[in-house]
Amino acid sequence: MTAAPGRRSSTFTRLLRHGFTDASAAERLLDSPELAPLRDDPVLLEALGGTADPDLALLGLVxxxxxxQSPGARRELLDTLIAAKPLRDRLLGVLGASTALADHLARHPDDWQALVMYEAYDLHPGVEEFEAGLAEATDPVSLRVAYRRCLLSIAARDVCGTTGLAESAAELADLATATLRAALKIAEAAAPEDAALCRLAVIAMGKCGGHELNYVSDVDVIFVGEAAEGTDETLAVRAATRLASHMMRICSETTVEGSIWPVDANLRPEGRNGPLVRTLSSHLAYYQRWAKTWEFQALLKARPVAGDLDLGAEYVAAVQPLVWKAAERENFVPDVQKMRRRVVENIPVAEVDRQLKLGPGGLRDVEFAVQLLQLVHGRADTSLRSGTTLDALKALAAGGYVGRADAAQLDEAYRFLRSMEHRIQLFRLRRTHLVPEDEAELRRIGRSLGLRADPVADLHREWRRHAGVVRRLHEKLFYRPLLDAVAQLATGEARLSTEAARERMVALGYADPASALRHLEALASGVTRKAAIQRTLLPVLLGWFADSADPDAGLLNFRKVSDALGKTPWYLRLLRDEGAAAQNLARVLSAGRLAPDLLMRAPEAVALLGDGDGGGLEPRPRAHLEQEIHAAVKRADDAAQAVTAARGVRRRELFRTAAADIVGSYGTEEQPAEADQGALVDRVGGAVSDLTAATLAGTLRAVVRDGWGDELPTRFAVIGMGRFGGHELGYGSDADVLFVHEPRDGVDEREASQAANKVVSEMRRLLQIPSADPPLLIDADLRPEGKSGPMVRTLTSYAAYYRRWALTWESHALLRAEPVAGDEDLGRRFIELIDPLRYPADGLADEAVREIRRLKARMESERLPRGADPKLHAKLGPGGLSDVEWTVQLMQLRHGASEPGLRTTRTREALAAARAAGLITAEDAATLDEAWVLATRVRNAVMLVRGRAGDTFPTEPRELAAVGRYLGYGPGHAGDMLDAYRRTARRARGVVEELFYGIAER
Incomplete structure (x- = not known):
């Protein structure tokens, strides 16, 4: 029967309004003969629209x-659906949330009757009710059918909101308990002789033991066996092992009715290498002598569930004292941390950000934190000894071990994340903790959680919000109680003991809690004004440190600065009164090694962080830097002292630049992170290049003054090359230079050359004297003839060489040449000399273009470090700095003579000029610019974090996380950062292949 066009149109609109995504298919289903009695029922669409997936629910109903089996059975179902709204909601709710349960109902069409009525007694059924539901199961197949029937009722209560997350998880654990008992009975019935020989207890572990099971999860167990009276122990253990193995197969194996869930006994002593069943005394001997910390953590949830419950109770009573002494074990905290890190490290990179359970900000973070606090404080406080995460969290809050607001937020986040996990697993009844990527699946999950306006976007927003709360767990664990503990303050609230505070620091993310507490005590104890101000500042500072990848370093560095400046009147007043100064300091001290190292050598530079209008972090102009350095040189007794003074200025200004970069990248509560990443890169490149030029100018003046007084016998200039000439130096860049001189009138050329060479030698020596300051390495390998050529030449010699011998690569290298120090007129004339070379009037011959391409390809193959991932190498990898720069420079060589805008040493300026001249599309220019900026920021980040230069992302997790924070990625999002870099570089490489390699000539 086909609906009339008019009604079809009306129904089509109503279907869309009720949340159907395939209204045409839904119309056809509604027109099926089976639904004829419901077709005109106005409540049917409303009920379907209330499900997680109306399309799925309608298909399942049909x-x-x-x-x-018969028209009468169909009529009974239809009549009940029409008359009973509760059944309608339950049945359609299940069909719209689970294809697996829809399949079960299609195979067992009478099982819908399990949903007809809920009496008061079975709203929250327990083990006894589930045992009754499984009582008729006598083999694995019938057990699976009965199990799914019971699961159907749990799912219906869950999706309809009759039960909450905690109740549903407890019901699933009780159903698992009943299923284990039924499976054991089947095994015993199959081998009564084994059952007569032994006592066998089944101990639930993990989520089953904690009464918080998922829809589909391994059910972790431990088996304890004892001999029946008059039986040999060895024979009894063998019999118990056979029963246990059979019970596991009954639950785990796949039949025509599918499987129930795997029974996992790998938490037993010695894991899968140990015997499946042990006696109680054997268990105790192992735990007392060999067990690792994680095994005691696992035993926290142990609960007897099947078999000989008296024996199970004896086991739990025997191991519990060992559990609550675990925190006294040597290396307890490192062991727990190591286990959590190992879990995270084993997650495939592509799955990290989709992991609800194991990823950063996931369920395991809550569970580990709660269990850690239980093991620490449960030794003395028995109220904390619950195997259920939410109950334990509630007890921790009631006992003052967790702030009530923090506990409430974590409770909410945990419930939301577990509900997501339940809805994901319920769909196909498969064990997974990954958030799907398919939009239809995300829509179903969002709707099932009550997010109806924009299910996909709202789900992502709520998921990230709750995951963020969990990630901040380590930041929000009661800073004030910590200070109370170490400073012995009376606040009128529950106060942690010193030992409890030490373990609490671990939960906050501190790798060395004892040292951290000593730092807090040194900073906050006492009755001085300094201690009082520190106590006011520290709770906030601890939060900012915890927001970083290395809280220990942040706190240690803060103590060092405070020890150095604590008696200086302006220091604490600056942090207390000047807005963002304290947060700027916290960011700088915990962002990596470079900035703190610079600050420790000149703690007074902290004053730069407190300028109210931000001017304290603005880079100083090159002229001002040169003026200050020249004044210092003038005051110095000799060249060595002068260069030491110049290095001091450089150190302070590097700190200013690094601090501004960190603050601009991290942002503060008052000032968000700077959106224009290109501006941050240009600021750093310009500041470091100006500072390097000023330092070289000061060093040159000091060398000339010591050796020749007021005037050198030859004019002398330093020409910046590479990134130096391009105003694009990073924190760890060498200074590429050329040296040029010209004898003064009446001076012999040999004398002039000797003087020039001595100047170069002395400048390099002085700048390379070992020092605590960051090194400034001069690299002159871009000179004519490279390392084989003279270090310094006259202007005439350069002219002769370039006229006769210049190679293509040298013209290419000269594109970034710019005078940076010494005789300005000589520098200008050097530029006039090389301009025709780098901007040839006739452009480049085809052979020259091919030569540049060959050089680039050879550099990529020869210079990329062995073992490095090319796709993540910021300099030489596809779409990295080299790709972008060589592409831009090829355009400069070809068109610089005719396009004045291209005659610049700066990559981004040249790229903008090429776009303006129509040599590259706006889209391609933007792609190259984005890639160049990102690669430059990666290199700067690596130097800031590690304190040494690098072109690839760090592999150490804390360092990688710190690079991520600098680039704008929060905790747990290192994978997002790497993916974004690969995407950006891949797009840039596509442009490079077209423009540089000529795959598609333009």
């Missing part, structure tokens, strides 16, 4: 009606 399948269920088709599966009814």
């Amino acid at each position: 399948r269920l009606l088709e599966a009814q």
